[in-house]
Amino acid sequence: xxxxxxxxxxxxxxxxxxxxxxxxxxxxxxxxxxxxxxxxxxxxxxxxxxxxxxxxxxxxxxxxxxxxxxxxxxxxxxxxxxxxxxxxxxxxxxxxxxxxxxxxxxxxxxxxxxxxxxxxxxxxxxxxxxxxxxxxxxxxxxxxxxxxxxxxxxxxxxxxxxxxxxxxxxxxxxxxxxxxxxxxxxxxxxxxxxxxxxxxxxxxxxxxxxxxxxxxxxxxxxxxxxxxxxxxxxxxxxxxxxxxxxxxxxxxxxxxxxxxxxxxxxxxxxxxxxxxxxxxxxxxxxxxxxxxxxxxxxxxxxxxxxxxxxxxxxxxxxxxxxxxxxxxxxxxxxxxxxxxxxxxxxxxxxxxxxxxxxxxx
Amino acid sequence: xxxxxxxxxxxxxxxxxxxxxxxxxxxxxxxxxxxxxxxxxxxxxxxxxxxxxxxxxxxxxxxxxxxxxxxxxxxxxxxxxxxxxxxxxxxxxxxxxxxxxxxxxxxxxxxxxxxxxxxxxxxxxxxxxxxxxxxxxxxxxxxxxxxxxxxxxxxxxxxxxxxxxxxxxxxxxxxxxxxxxxxxxxxxxxxxxxxxxxxxxxxxx
Numbered sequence: 001x002x003x004x005x006x007x008x009x010x011x012x013x014x015x016x017x018x019x020x021x022x023x024x025x026x027x028x029x030x031x032x033x034x035x036x037x038x039x040x041x042x043x044x045x046x047x048x049x050x051x052x053x054x055x056x057x058x059x060x061x062x063x064x065x066x067x068x069x070x071x072x073x074x075x076x077x078x079x080x081x082x083x084x085x086x087x088x089x090x091x092x093x094x095x096x097x098x099x100x101x102x103x104x105x106x107x108x109x110x111x112x113x114x115x116x117x118x119x120x121x122x123x124x125x126x127x128x129x130x131x132x133x134x135x136x137x138x139x140x141x142x143x144x145x146x147x148x149x150x151x152x153x154x155x156x157x158x159x160x161x162x163x164x165x166x167x168x169x170x171x172x173x174x175x176x177x178x179x180x181x182x183x184x185x186x187x188x189x190x191x192x193x194x195x196x197x198x199x200x201x202x203x204x205x206x207x208x209x210x211x212x213x214x215x216x217x218x219x220x221x222x223x224x225x226x227x228x229x230x231x232x233x234x235x236x237x238x239x240x241x242x243x244x245x246x247x248x249x250x251x252x253x254x255x256x257x258x259x260x261x262x263x264x265x266x267x268x269x270x271x272x273x274x275x276x277x278x279x280x281x282x283x284x285x286x287x288x289x290x291x292x293x294x295x296x297x298x299x300x301x302x303x304x305x306x307x308x309x310x311x312x313x314x315x316x317x318x319x320x321x322x323x324x325x326x327x328x329x330x331x332x333x334x335x336x337x338x339x340x341x342x343x344x345x346x347x348x349x350x351x352x353x354x355x356x357x358x359x360x361x
Numbered sequence: 362x363x364x365x366x367x368x369x370x371x372x373x374x375x376x377x378x379x380x381x382x383x384x385x386x387x388x389x390x391x392x393x394x395x396x397x398x399x400x401x402x403x404x405x406x407x408x409x410x411x412x413x414x415x416x417x418x419x420x421x422x423x424x425x426x427x428x429x430x431x432x433x434x435x436x437x438x439x440x441x442x443x444x445x446x447x448x449x450x451x452x453x454x455x456x457x458x459x460x461x462x463x464x465x466x467x468x469x470x471x472x473x474x475x476x477x478x479x480x481x482x483x484x485x486x487x488x489x490x491x492x493x494x495x496x497x498x499x500x501x502x503x504x505x506x507x508x509x510x511x512x513x514x515x516x517x518x519x520x521x522x523x524x525x526x527x528x529x530x531x532x533x534x535x536x537x538x539x540x541x542x543x544x545x546x547x548x549x550x551x552x553x554x555x556x557x558x559x560x561x562x563x564x565x566x
Contacts, residue, residue: 057554058418061444146397146459152444155556161464282470282558312477312551
């Protein structure tokens with residue numbers, strides 16, 4: 001890095017505020033940040049290389065293990081890409097169950113992201129409340145799929161297991177409880193004067209800057225760009241999904257967008273449970289040869305799989321494009337520049353919810 | 362200062378607080394019944410179809426071994442990722458994990474294997490190792506010789522005019538013995554898995 005100032009502060013790769021290792025090299029003038037460079041590559045797994053030459057039943061589990069906090073969407077996008085290649089149709093009941101699993105996963109991911117922001121601005125109480133809420137969401141995910149994190153719920157042509165009527169009722173009850181708590185915690189965050197001091201007007205990412213940096217997901221939606229891949233998904237269209245946007249462009253609005261989306265997910269799951277069609281959950285179908293590009297909305301933004309498969313449905317070539325890299329770039333080139341203190345660097349970085357495991361794969 | 366000190370003393374002198382402080386117990390951690398744990402045997406007899414080993418995405422997590430007077434799948438817990446595919450792939454219900462087996466039986470869902478044989482004609486030398494090594498071939502035509510030649514039309518594959526030809530792909534059991542015995546890696550078995558469901562008669566969704 002070219003040295004333009006005399007204070008150069010490295011943050012990370014081991015840092016108590018970061019969930020995963022990344023290094024931020026900040027150039028500071030006094031306490032004001034004038035330039036940031038991000039250094040990645042501390043957890044490269046080479047998972048795309050391992051996937052090559054394997055059939056879907058093995059790649060499905062590898063895809064889940066790309067990222068621990070958004071595993072369901074990796075499974076979903078991979079499986080739906082394979083279905084697009086092979087022309088497999090999903091029974092409506094299975095499509096709705098997929099949405100339920102995906103939205104539960106989005107809820108837990110957003111709650112974890114908001115926990116980590118609260119933890120970074122030293123509001124541990126609210127952070128722990130949110131973690132506690134996340135545990136309840138994880139329990140629901142476990143009740144539905146049988147596992148908390150690596151659910152492996154979707155397979156080509158459907159899902160692994162059906163939701164039982166009594167479990168659907170329990171899910172309704174839990175959703176009511178979670179929504180009540182969520183409203184309280186959202187209020188705590190929205191009205192907290194100390195939280196506002198650390199969050200409002202910090203880490204501004206204007207709409208133009210977000211477009212320039214190709215920000216995706218909640219980071220873009222907090223800057224007033226209503227971009228969401230769920231708008232293109234047939235099941236979400238059926239459910240009448242509308243994305244949540246905010247116009248404030250700062251840390252506060254990024255966290256609030258996530259809170260709004262958790263509430264939106266709860267509403268989506270309720271609607272799914274109400275309108276759950278009857279019928280089978282697996283349509284069958286064999287994976288075939290083809291090449292495709294398929295996108296889905298991960299909790300952090302647009303997730304894209306480029307897949308080429310051979311005649312037996314084995315993966316010949318696969319590339320994964322994850323949302324976090326764009327958000328990290330937006331963070332380093334637009335948000336953090338001009339931050340008033342080093343403490344704001346970590347909180348701004350965490351507010352963009354960077355997922356390093358996804359980014360480096 | 363004085364006021365808050367009194368407040369704290371009063372707070373901590375409450376019997377309820379002291380009781381909670383000294384005797385509080387968190388509820389014991391329990392594994393819910395629906396948790397997808399390591400596969401366990403149900404007691405049904407293993408028919409040695411080996412579909413569990415074929416479906417397993419984790420290398421070396423499951424193997425079917427001799428136990429007593431029959432076969433039994435053995436799980437290596439350090440390798441198992443608890444995905445439950447072996448439970449779903451087993452046609453005889455030998456293993457169970459969480460509520461996978463009971464859901465399968467209730468919903469009539471299963472994972473079906475089909476096997477496809479692909480031979481690269483550029484690599485194949487016509488040595489006949491594959492046809493000789495194939496255990497199904499051996500059963501059908503006990504006379505099958507070292508060159509892989511056979512007069513039977515019922516074998517899976519045989520060598521004819523210096524090239525191996527596949528006659529009955531549908532008889533393949535997916536053991537991949539041919540693949541491991543091929544010196545040039547010309548033959549490849551694809552194990553294709555398909556998730557299907559046939560809801561049992563008279564059961565509502």
